[in-house]
Amino acid sequence: TVVEGCAAAPIGPSYREPDEKPQATVSGKIKFDTVHVLPQTPQLIALLTIIRDQNTQRGDFIFYSNRIIRLLVEEGLNHLPVKEHEVTTPLGRTYAGVRFEGKICGVSIMRAGESMEQGLRDCCRSVRIGKILIQRDEETAQPKLFYHKLPNDIAERWVLLLDPMNATGGSASMAVEVLKSKGVAEERILFLNLIASPEGLEHFASKFPKLRVITAFIDEGLDDKNYIVPGLGDFGDRHFGTL
Ligand code: URA
Known part of the structure; x- marks a missing residue:
């Protein structure tokens, strides 16, 4: 298999003694170099602990999932090209830095992906955001494209595709085909x-070998209704209050 499952690990900075670090379940690992898992820091694990808790109320669910979304967007932006850019500081000294290069846009997979749009806007002011609606066809049980609206010049842009839960990868694959x-x-x-499932990631990485996935956590797997386990339930319902 290409996946090493989730395991308990001591959480905390390397300088802290192992017996001073609490144990927590950390993300599984996957052997595809296009899949990037956020560093399993104490903050990230604490945020995930809150949003996974069935007793967490909607306001907290939104607040704490937004913090994770912000980390994902910042990490996603690290994959975009930059070019050298020198500036002069108020002390008259030069600083050899970089600046962003290239145009971006977001594309949310409706409905749950829309919950990630604000986090993207918080990092990228006035970013263009397209939408794709894919739902399961009741007759065939296959994902079906119902709607899409994308920036006209999307072929010239880098696309941040947004969906909080990567379960089977079925809808996301269809969204990638549209793009x-x-x-x-x-x-x-x-x-x-x-949160991603190993099944969804493997499906995705083998079908789209050049596409990069940035995820906060690789969970154990899927249940018989294709929910991610241990997961956090239905992200869209918890975010939009439609439980
Ligand atoms: N979508 C969700 O919201 N949760 C899952 O566990 C799987 C897909």
Whole structure:
């Protein structure tokens, strides 16, 4: 298998003694170099602990999942190209830095992906955001494309594709096909999610070998209804209050 499962690990900075660090379950590992898992820091694990808790109320669910979304967006942006850029500081000294290069846009997979739009806007002012609606066809049980609206020049942009839960990867695969049909190169797509299943990631990485996935956590797997376990339930229902 290409996945090493989740395991308990001591959480905390390396300088702290092992017996001073609490144990917590950390993300599984996957052997695809296109899949990037956020560092399993005490803050990230604490945030995930809150949003996984069935007793967490909606206001806290939104607040704490937004903090994770912010980390995902910042990490996603690290994958975009930059070029050298020198500035002069108020002390008259030069600083050899970099600046962003290239245009971006977000694309949310409705409905749950829309919950990640604000986190993207918080980092990228006035970013363009397209939408794709894919739902399961009741007759065939296959994902079906119902709606999409994307920036006209999307083929020239880097795309941050947003969906908080990467379960089977079925809807996301269809969304990627839509983006590719509009001329977006696979290597310019960054798929951001909070929790991914090993099944969804393997499916995705083998189907789209150049597309990068940024996730906060690789969970154990899927149950018989394709919910991620241990997971956090239905992200869209918890975020939008439609339980
Ligand atoms: N979508 C969710 O919201 N939760 C899951 O566990 C799987 C898909």
